[in-house]
Amino acid sequence: xxxxxxxxxxxxxxxxxxxxxxxxxxxxxxxxxxxxxxxxxxxxxxxxxxxxxxxxxxxxxxxxxxxxxxxxxxxxxxxxxxxxxxxxxxxxxxxxxxxxxxxxxxxxxxxxxxxxxxxxxxxxxxxxxxxxxxxxxxxxxxxxxxxxxxxxxxxxxxxxxxxxxxxxxxxxxxxxxxxxxxxxxxxxxxxxxxxxxxxxxxxxx
Numbered sequence: 300x301x302x303x304x305x306x307x308x309x310x311x312x313x314x315x316x317x318x319x320x321x322x323x324x325x326x327x328x329x330x331x332x333x334x335x336x337x338x339x340x341x342x343x344x345x346x347x348x349x350x351x352x353x354x355x356x357x358x359x360x361x362x363x364x365x366x367x368x369x370x371x372x373x374x375x376x377x378x379x380x381x382x383x384x385x386x387x388x389x390x391x392x393x394x395x396x397x398x399x400x401x402x403x404x405x406x407x408x409x410x411x412x413x414x415x416x417x418x419x420x421x422x423x424x425x426x427x428x429x430x431x432x433x434x435x436x437x438x439x440x441x442x443x444x445x446x447x448x449x450x451x452x453x454x455x456x457x458x459x460x461x462x463x464x465x466x467x468x469x470x471x472x473x474x475x476x477x478x479x480x481x482x483x484x485x486x487x488x489x490x491x492x493x494x495x496x497x498x499x500x501x502x503x504x
Contacts, residue, residue, distance in 0.1 A: 346417045348491060353411055354479040356453045358404040361477075363449065365400035369393035413475045415491055420460060422473050432473045434462045436495035444485040456481025458488065 341347060359366065372393035376386035406426045414421040420439060422432040440463050446456035458475040478484050 341416065342418070345419070348415045348417060349487065350412060350414045351478060351484065352413070353408055353475075353477045354453075354455045355408070356450075356455050356479075357408045357411075357477040358401060360449055360453070360455075361407065362397070362400045362404045365397055369397035372396075411476075413478065415488060417491070418495070420473075420488065420491075422475060434460070434473070436492050438463045439492050442485060442488045442492065444481055446481065450477060455479055456485075458485055460488075 370393075372389045375381065376389040376393075381389070403426075407424070410424055410426050410429070412421075412423040414423070417436075419433050419435055421434075424430050439460060441461045443459040443461070444456055445459060450456055455477045457477060458481065460473045460475070462471055462473070475484070
């Protein structure tokens with residue numbers, strides 16, 4: 300029985316293989332996969348298809364509660380019966396809390412990277428301690444695109460990657476949070492997983 304041949308893989312254009320998305324969904328910075336991904340993470344012969352960072356909307360969306368709290372504190376400071384001394388403290392707390400949370404979100408954004416190769420899907424995150432999630436494409440059970448209301452408003456989405464366990468272990472779920480052009484990213488992931496499954500079937504036949 301002849302197995303259906305998988306479509307040939309193409310090497311991605313190095314000028315558009317990796318992009319940092321701006322708040323409006325456009326590419327703010329275009330980088331090659333090699334510039335973003337540490338060389339030791341790619342095995343010999345492994346091809347980086349694309350590497351992306353979260354949308355810059357990641358910063359305000361993950362800080363939304365602190366931004367709202369700061370607005371509430373500033374509103375409270377303007378209440379007529381609040382003394383000027385207390386009002387000054389409320390405004391200071393609002394400014395420091397909001398600025399601190401936004402700065403932390405910027406560090407989180409800078410430390411996150413989502414990578415797709417012809418063999419694996421990877422996620423790097425962590426400001427002080429780097430956490431690496433990696434899974435072979437043949438072990439990915441599903442990729443689900445979800446978007447909260449704030450994400451839909453700004454045109455971003457989150458991709459949930461459900462993995463199968465190895466050697467009887469329990470699988471897990473990893474998330475590519477708040478990515479720009481989520482439908483396009485989801486399609487690329489699905490296509491890569493489908494090609495990997497076709498290659499595996501061909502090798503077993």
